[in-house]
Structures are given as C-alpha cells and as structure tokens.
Amino acid sequence: MAPSSLTVHGMALSGHTHRVELFLHLLGLPYRFIDAPAPVRESAEFQRINPLGQIPVLQDGELVLADSNAILVYLAKRYAPGSGWLPDDPVEAAQVQRWLSLAAGEIAFGPAKARVGARWGDTGMPAELMHKLADKVLGFMEASLARQDFLAAPEPTLADLACYAYIAHAPEGGVSLAPYPHVRSWIRRIQALPNFVPMPE
Numbered sequence: 001m002a003p004s005s006l007t008v009h010g011m012a013l014s015g016h017t018h019r020v021e022l023f024l025h026l027l028g029l030p031y032r033f034i035d036a037p038a039p040v041r042e043s044a045e046f047q048r049i050n051p052l053g054q055i056p057v058l059q060d061g062e063l064v065l066a067d068s069n070a071i072l073v074y075l076a077k078r079y080a081p082g083s084g085w086l087p088d089d090p091v092e093a094a095q096v097q098r099w100l101s102l103a104a105g106e107i108a109f110g111p112a113k114a115r116v117g118a119r120w121g122d123t124g125m126p127a128e129l130m131h132k133l134a135d136k137v138l139g140f141m142e143a144s145l146a147r148q149d150f151l152a153a154p155e156p157t158l159a160d161l162a163c164y165a166y167i168a169h170a171p172e173g174g175v176s177l178a179p180y181p182h183v184r185s186w187i188r189r190i191q192a193l194p195n196f197v198p199m200p201e
Contacts, residue, residue, distance in 0.1 A: 006031035009049070010056035013119075015112060015165030016068040017056040018199040019103075023072055023161050025195045027079055069100045072158045084155045095152035099159030102137060103166075110134035112166040114173030134175045138183060141167070145182035149189060156193060164190045165199045172201070 006024065008031055010017030024031050040046050041053040050057045050066040057064065058071045060078070065071055076086040087093050109125065110133030117123045117130065141163070144151060152159035168187045170177060177184055190196065 005059070005061055007034060007059040008032070008056055009034045009036040009046070009059075011035060011037060012200050014055055015169065015199060018165040019068050019161050020056050020058065020071050020075075022164070022197060022199075023075055023085075023158075025197045026161075026193060027075065028195060029075075029079060069104060069158075069162055072100075072161060076158060084153065085158050085161075087153055087157060089153075092153040092157070096157050096159045099151050100162050102140075103159075103162035106133050106137040107163055107166050110137050111170035111173055111175045114175050115166065115169055116173070118173045130173070131175060134170060134173075138167070138170075138175070138177070138180050141186075142180045142182050145186045150186070156190070160186075160190055169199065169201075 006029060008017065008020055008024070010020065010033070012018075012035070021031075021033070036046060036055050036057075041050075041055065047053055049059070049064050052066065054066060056068055056071065057066045058074070059065075060074075065074055073086060076083065080086075082088075086096060110130055113123045113125055114127070114130040114134055117125075117127060123130070141151070148154055150156050150160050151163060164187070167177075167183065168190075177187075191198070
C-alpha cells in the first residue's frame with residue numbers, strides 16, 4: 001500500500017531517528033525529513049505534535065505518531081503486513097518485543113548514553129554505569145547471535161533495526177566491540193540488507 005505522505009521529524013545523528021529512516025528505506029517508502037534539533041523541539045509548534053518534545057515523530061497523512069519503536073511497529077503493520085519484520089509466531093513476536101525493550105532500556109542507557117557523553121558532554125549518568133550496561137547488553141547479544149544470525153528470528157526483524165544504530169556506533173562512546181565477534185558479524189549482515197542506509201559518523 002503506497003503512503004499518502006510520510007514525514008519524519010528527527011535528527012541525522014540520532015539512533016532513534018535512524019531506526020525509523022532505515023526501515024523506511026528498507027521498505028522503499030519515500031518520505032520527507034524535517035530536522036528537529038533541541039531548540040525546535042522546545043517550540044510550541046513542535047510540542048503540539050509531541051508534547052514530550054522527543055524525536056522521532058512520524059506524520060502519515062492525518063496520523064501523528066511518536067516513539068521510534070512504536071513507529072517501527074506501525075510501519076510494519078501498515079506497509080508490510082504479514083512480513084517477517086513483525087513475526088506472527090508467538091515466540092518470535094515475544095523475542096522482538098524483548099529486544100525492543102532492551103533497545104529502550106539497556107541499549108539506550110548503556111552504549112547510546114556513552115556515545116552522547118563522548119560527543120556532547122554530561123549525560124547525568126556515571127560513565128562507569130553506562131559502560132557496565134553496555135558490556136552487559138553486548139554480552140547478552142553476543143550469546144544470542146552465537147545461536148542465530150539475527151536477534152529475534154532466523155531472518156531480520158524490527159528487533160535488529162531497533163538495536164542496530166547504537167550498537168554499531170558504540171565505539172564512538174568508547175565502548176569496544178572487539179570482544180564481540182558475533183555482534184560485529186551481525187552489524188555487517190544488517191549493513192548488507194538491500195537499501196541499507198548508514199547513520200552518519
């Protein structure tokens with residue numbers, strides 16, 4: 001089903017924004033991008049579309065939807081129904097949800113926060129805690145990817161898209177991927193998907 005008008009409000013260096021843009025590219029869906037740095041997000045105009053002042057925000061015709069993982073689910077159901085991106089199998093669907101939770105939890109507060117701290121300064125979290133969370137989630141990913149090529153199922157799912165950017169860019173925050181060969185191989189598999197687009201360094 002072709003989109004009527006898709007618009008993404010976000011920032012190019014945001015992993016949360018990238019997971020949405022990446023999925024749109026993988027689905028071959030055209031969209032308009034509107035840059036939304038912090039001053040824009042504080043404006044009354046932006047807060048009318050997302051009162052929490054967070055990115056990304058997706059507009060699809062009259063629909064306005066915030067939260068990157070919610071947007072991924074919407075796009076899968078709306079534009080790729082019945083696809084493997086959001087499996088019908090109950091175990092695989094539960095595994096996708098688990099990784100979406102990890103993307104919003106340990107990954108966001110571990111490698112993602114460490115990257116924010118290294119690039120833009122104080123995150124309000126001790127560096128030791130961010131790196132501890134990063135090592136914990138990377139160890140868990142490594143064990144999972146030793147068993148199969150993708151996180152939640154034999155084929156790529158929303159779980160992989162939600163986790164990719166902040167894991168691939170973890171070294172920007174001083175988090176080494178050297179101890180995790182299966183994670184590094186998984187990153188290469190995501191980057192080899194048709195229509196893959198990278199997040200800027």
